[in-house]
Amino acid sequence: FYVNYKAGGRDKKLIATTMAPTDARRMLPTWDEPAFRASFKLTVDVPGNFKAYSTTPIEQREDLPGGMQRISFGNTPKMPSYLVVLVAGELERISARQDGVDIGIVTTEGKLGSATFPLAATRDLLRYFNHYFAIPYPLPKLDQIAIPGGFNGAMENWGAVVYNEPTLLYDPKKSPERVKKFTFNINAHEVAHQWFGNLVTMAWWDNLWLNEGFASWMAAKATHHFHPEWRPYLDAMAEREYVMNLDARKTTHPIQTPIKTEEQAAAAFDAITYMKGQAFLRMLEAYLGEDSFRKGMRAYMAKHQYSNTTSADLWAALEKASGKPVEKLASDWTLQPGFPLIRVEQACEEGRRKATLSQEQYRLDEPASEKRLWHVPLQVGTVNGKAWTTLLSGPSVTINQGGCDGALVVDPHSVGYFRVQYDPASFRALAEQAPRLPDSTRLKLLSDTWSFASNGRMGLDGYLDLVRKYGNEPRVAVWEAILSNLRTLDSLARGEPEQALIRRFLIDFARPRFDRLGWDEKPGETADDAQLRGMLATALARAGDPQ
Template identity: 35%
Template sequence: MRDQDRAPLADTADDYRLPKNVTPRRYDIRLTPDLKAFTFQGELNIAVVVNEATDDVVLNALELEIETVSAERGRKSLAAKAELEPAKERAHLRFAEKLSPGEWLLKIAFRGILNDKLHGFYRSRYQDASGKTHLAATTQFESTDARRAFPCWDEPELKASYKVTLVVDEQLTAISNGGQESERKLAGAKKEVVFKETIPMSTYLVAFIVGEFDATAPVDAGTPLRIVHVPGKESLTGWARQVGAFSLKYFADYYGLKYPGDKLDLIAIPDFASGAMENLGAITFRETALLADEKSASRAELERIADVVSHENAHMWFGDLVTMRWWNGIWLNEAFATFMEMLAVDAWKPEWRRWESFSVSRAAAMSTDGLRSTRPIEYTVRSPEDCRAMFDILTYEKGAAVLRMLEQFLGASVFRDGIRLYLKKHQFKNTETGDLWDALEAASREPVRKMMDSWIFQPGFPMIEAAPAADGRGLKLSQRRFFYLVEDNHQLWHVPVMVRVKTDQGGSTHKVILATGETTLDIPGKLEWALLNEGGHGFYRVHYAPALLAAITRNLGALQPIERFGLVSDTWAATVAGLGPLSEFLKMARLFTGETDINVWRALIGAFAYLDMIASDADRPAAVRQPR
């Protein structure tokens, strides 16, 4: 999902986790929405496995009325009474006798409301060009809102397949995760639309969309891909169709696995709370994240659509095919999709230099992560509120930046091999964060788990201080946690430091994992200048000793734009944190008068805008004052 303040942790995880004595295997869902009354009627058959004999089947349900419940096994049929527990968003199906272990079929009739909350199964309202109001019904289930649409085991680990049937007014379009299997007319100007059964997936990825929608002709993206929109907006679909087809093919090749669905619809919804949502086969988008007039849209608007479409397409494998076991792992879904969107868009439009502009996002994440109030990327998640709180800049931008740092350290092809190993081993299943590190470790033979645990499970990030070794032939490197307000802290990271140096013997690059407080990097030859964070992808700041800073600023032409951005950003951060005098930053900034990269200028202008804001009249040179 593309695009929430942290909530306090709940008492215990057991207050929200379901018992595992009964688990689902397959849902057969039949829904009849009423767009005039804002209600829906549902019939649900769930193939379950009773793992331990029980007379109390517990599942999730919220804002639903459960009318009848029974369980069938062969010729045996047992009725149950449903008791709702709204505080815990649960329903108890209480039977007169225990269900014995084995396979059973639960049959549930229920009803619900098409709410106006933009989550669950909700109503969407929009006006056409003539001012006429139209209504649609759509879904947004992540993190824990499938329970508002049908009784279910609404936890990501409890995967099942879904067979969906929608009964709608005959003039409306109905869409779900699978391709359409059949359609037939019913009495009362209704029609029944049946969709193909899905792969095993989590409840939060299920989708139903009903309304007046049109769809473009499908394009071949390895699977049929369409852009779905309200009538009159087909002219705005071309850009999304291009990037959608490119990125889906790109990911199938990168992951080494074919797309896991039977079709892919990219659906523009008039009322949508998030940027987009990665429902398998039926991705929903805010209209502005999918539709645009290529001739009049700005570069920023087109880039956002390319980013968001690629992000959601990446999820079809990483998140949908392989899913985190519990919501503490949602960071990996979102961080990895953000990382992959950059790869795909950079491959599609290399002239955009997308990884260089991502430096601005990385710096924004560092600004948040440099505060005492920051959090680790992964932390304990107990309640639904905790789930929603993870969708922030640390999950997306910091997470993606840390993955990019790892990819660059291991090498792009080795990193890809590890991803392929992970997806192939765990497809259709659920994982923990460590499962990915294990796959990357197997592919690279590097201590990936130990390295990455230091980045994922503790807050903040390090500043690497660099100084010439005493003999002038090496670099002394040390680390400590970066704070804007300096304080004692003994955190250590396994920092994959990338270094480029120039000596009297020529240039060379070096890799070192700085796992202790300090180390010395041996360098052949007499050091002329050194650049730490070579390539600009590390999630750490660099503070150079004065002699090293002077040497590197005399050689700005040897730096890539992304490296110059990092030099400005890091030196300014060190200045704000009181680690270097303002005069040192200003002296360096004067050397950038010939700079042509927009992102470097963003870093420079940001620093000077801050100075302009805090400088008093007395601090400003008298020479610029105008005579009276």
């Protein structure tokens, strides 16, 4: 495709490609399916003032009559046709080297000032993934190319990733911290693809999640490694909430779903593939242990590099590395739609806690007609205390603890892809400690309670009573969840008497926190506080707060 844009007050044009899933056949005759890997050699004639980029470095350039030039690139490794890439235009590049690889950030004219951060980020990410996978990045160069429009997001073409400008570039003079965070995460996702998707590719589009779910999971992992202050796992929880709301309806589909047509392949790039895939992998890693998971991943990558795989290949590698029943567990989560509700009932008998955990399929719209069960890895413990892992393989399991001290909590680190509903006494005990719970526990309790209020499993007053305990909440991700839910209630009550009550609740709840923040930025305040100020001001204005 081509992009028209302006630079220096003049009209410009560039060309670029994005082939996934089935557009390479429109450019060249090829077996345009992921399993048919081939080596490609591109030659292109372009205007003399253009620069061109592809998977490999330029091998030869010659001048042609009429102000044209012919550029030939080196042979690519064997790779799927959807990764074939060509970008050409009046472009600029800054570069650096990392682990022997030439890394470049490519932009249109006058934008290299916004390329410094992504260049440094790419160097860090390449080094991190080289170590994690224990397989060095296999190409001599990696270009990150920002183009002004033409498509949304980014495409992980091997050696020449193409981005829509706002997903890569960061201007430290104009852009807030949240833009820096956003671009780093997208960058991490695309660099992770250089291994997961490019070096090892799914055999067919029904295993697309092996590309996208893993890249999303690795992006959060890398972001947490380099920028724990951004709390990427809280953001991932917000994405998980979004996809769980989709996945709890009869219109959902499994992570791995049959693909027979081009249209179905394109439609597979959805929230279930990306976000549920990512959430399941985080739950699986927590169950297997980080070291065992990484060991299995390294063995999988080493065995299947420059080739194609299915989910079964990955499960075999992880099962061998961990000694746990990965295939049995994983097939439940990837081949079945939906997810379970975990019910928790406990009692203290003779000084010992007896907790019964049971599962059923969770739905928001109507009861499920199927009686699905999952192998559910569960972490069970007490607030700020020790947690242990158990595998719920049937309808229910009963656990005995040595004592009854401390509030019981299931999934304390919020790595599970399921809802947790406590018996009333257990819920009250946990809710009373809400302000003192760890960030992830606090957000999960709030999110599950909202979901139960949404489908009638709990009264709305129960959710609002819980929200009142979050008045001093420090985390933007938690505030985003609360304000989003209150905004939903406001929309549902439009034109009804209850709308005024909802708005009064929001003002009474949010105004004290805003007053503590104040209208003006303070020296040394956190990025969370700076972002929260704008969020609260907007919410209060929408609610009609006269101040």
